[in-house]
Amino acid sequence: MVEQQQQPRFRFSRxxxxxxxxxxxxxxxxxxxxxxxxEAGACSPSPSPSPNLYVANCGPAVGLSxxxxxxxxxxxxxxxxxxPADDTGARVVVSFSQSSSAQAALKALHNGSPCPQLGxxxxxxxxxxxxxxxxxxxxxxxxxxxxxxxxVVSSSVASDLGIPGIYxxxxxxxxxxxxELLAAVDARPWKSLAKRRVQHYGYEFLxxxxxxxxxxxxxxxxxxxxxxxxxxxxxxxxxIAESNIVDQLTVNEYPPGVGLSPHIDTHSAFDRLxxxxxxxxxxxxxxxxxxxxxxLPLPSGRENSDHCSNVERRAIFLPPRSMLLLSGEARYAWHxxxxxxxVDMVDGQAIRRGSRRVSFTFRKVRTGPCCxxxxxxxxxxxx
Ligand SMILES: O=C(O)CCC(=O)C(=O)O
Ligand SMILES: [Fe+2]
Numbered sequence: 001m002v003e004q005q006q007q008p009r010f011r012f013s014r015x016x017x018x019x020x021x022x023x024x025x026x027x028x029x030x031x032x033x034x035x036x037x038x039e040a041g042a043c044s045p046s047p048s049p050s051p052n053l054y055v056a057n058c059g060p061a062v063g064l065s066x067x068x069x070x071x072x073x074x075x076x077x078x079x080x081x082x083x084p085a086d087d088t089g090a091r092v093v094v095s096f097s098q099s100s101s102a103q104a105a106l107k108a109l110h111n112g113s114p115c116p117q118l119g120x121x122x123x124x125x126x127x128x129x130x131x132x133x134x135x136x137x138x139x140x141x142x143x144x145x146x147x148x149x150x151x152v153v154s155s156s157v158a159s160d161l162g163i164p165g166i167y168x169x170x171x172x173x174x175x176x177x178x179x180e181l182l183a184a185v186d187a188r189p190w191k192s193l194a195k196r197r198v199q200h201y202g203y204e205f206l207x208x209x210x211x212x213x214x215x216x217x218x219x220x221x222x223x224x225x226x227x228x229x230x231x232x233x234x235x236x237x238x239x240i241a242e243s244n245i246v247d248q249l250t251v252n253e254y255p256p257g258v259g260l261s262p263h264i265d266t267h268s269a270f271d272r273l274x275x276x277x278x279x280x281x282x283x284x285x286x287x288x289x290x291x292x293x294x295x296l297p298l299p300s301g302r303e304n305s306d307h308c309s310n311v312e313r314r315a316i317f318l319p320p321r322s323m324l325l326l327s328g329e330a331r332y333a334w335h336x337x338x339x340x341x342x343v344d345m346v347d348g349q350a351i352r353r354g355s356r357r358v359s360f361t362f363r364k365v366r367t368g369p370c371c372x373x374x375x376x377x378x379x380x381x382x383x
Contacts, residue, residue, distance in 0.1 A: 049099040053106060054085055054092075054128035057121065060343040061089030061352060064118060069094065072117035076108065077101020085128075087257060089343035089352065093128045102127070156317040156346060158324075163287055163314060165328030172231065172323035178279050182358060184224035185251050195258045201225075202248040203365050211269040212248065212365050221249050225360065232275055232362065235325060245273055246362040256281065256353040259338035262288055267332065267370035267378045270363040274326040278318045281357035284344045285324070286315040287334040292376075317346040320357075332374040 053073075058064055066082040069092060073079050078097040085091040096102045106125055114120040155161060158168040173181070190197035193207070201221050203212040221229065232246065248270070254260070265274055289312040318324060326336070344351045369380035376382070 049103050050127045051096040051099045051102050052128040053094045053102050054126050056091045056124040058123050059090045059092050076105040087342050161314040163330045165330035167325040169323045171321050173321050197253040199251040205250050210266045246364050248363045248365050250361045252359045254357045257342035259340040262335040262337035268380045271366050275362040276324045277360040278322050279358045281355040282319050283338050283357050284315045284317050286337045288313050289334050332372045333377050
């Protein structure tokens with residue numbers, strides 16, 4: 001898939017000192033700290049009272065959900081949002097409706113005073129130069145107040161999603177098989193993309209055209225996936241006629257926090273079933289249905305801004321060793337997307353993507369045009 005730049009989450013407030021330092025900071029996506037130095041983390045040298053506080057040592061990565069943080073800071077006034085300040089999961093911006101509330105919180109908690117509402121945790125608090133960007137649409141903005149990281153509620157059960165054609169089998173492989181599969185791919189050459197590494201078997205997936213060349217057969221799938229292929233053919237939701245159903249494998253290795261832009265696997269390239277085995281680390285996968293259709297991937301960096309109105313969004317947690325099957329409507333009409341997060345919120349719990357995730361995506365190369373029931377998402381039917 002095409003790699004995406006993450007969108008800036010914040011705009012900067014007007015500086016009251018050292019415009020150059022702020023301009024420099026803006027360019028490098030950090031903020032201005034004391035004495036106008038650029039520092040990672042977004043603090044200001046106590047400018048005019050602001051309703052936004054930058055709070056470090058606070059966030060899902062240190063075991064505090066956005067909801068917990070919001071309720072702790074509610075002791076000082078109405079909290080309108082808690083936003084990740086960066087992707088560490090340990091720095092947030094707390095926004096109040098009134099600057100007097102931020103002032104009260106700063107007074108109570110600055111200089112290392114423990115926060116009683118957060119179990120005595122020592123927070124590092126300053127006024128924030130970063131202001132949350134107004135969301136284009138509340139349901140579309142993954143950084144919307146109190147929805148940070150989890151733009152949609154993630155479930156670990158496929159049937160909770162209400163999307164026809166999605167199935168998730170937990171523990172599809174054993175930990176020993178997982179290690180064998182990882183060792184097998186690590187012993188083979190990886191191809192580096194901008195943010196992740198890939199391997200292709202059977203047919204190469206061509207990222208430029210988002211298709212394969214069916215005339216360029218690379219050979220049978222490797223023997224180290226034989227037991228997976230056997231188990232796939234026994235998948236509970238397949239009929240016997242659908243055995244021997246895959247001939248292409250893409251292995252993706254995502255470093256922690258790296259995701260995948262929203263896309264529908266090209267209809268004309270691949271048949272009706274897509275299997276994806278997750279190994280090593282977890283992630284959430286989000287599904288989006290754009291009512292106006294489109295089979296094209298969203299333009300770079302626009303996954304959370306445009307095309308938003310009326311979009312339906314659901315998310316599922318993919319633990320290591322689970323196998324996801326996308327078929328029918330889920331395969332043909334819903335974009336799938338792996339958000340670029342280091343921490344995923346699942347059922348109110350922060351789950352850190354502590355290690356790489358390696359996925360094995362099995363598909364069958366299509367031999368004729370796609371004749372699915374979802375023409376508005378189908379390149380074969382839209383030309
Ligand atoms: O990593 C995954 O599970 C999904 C990969 C994917 O969607 C793709 O290669 O098209
Ligand atoms: Fe895909």
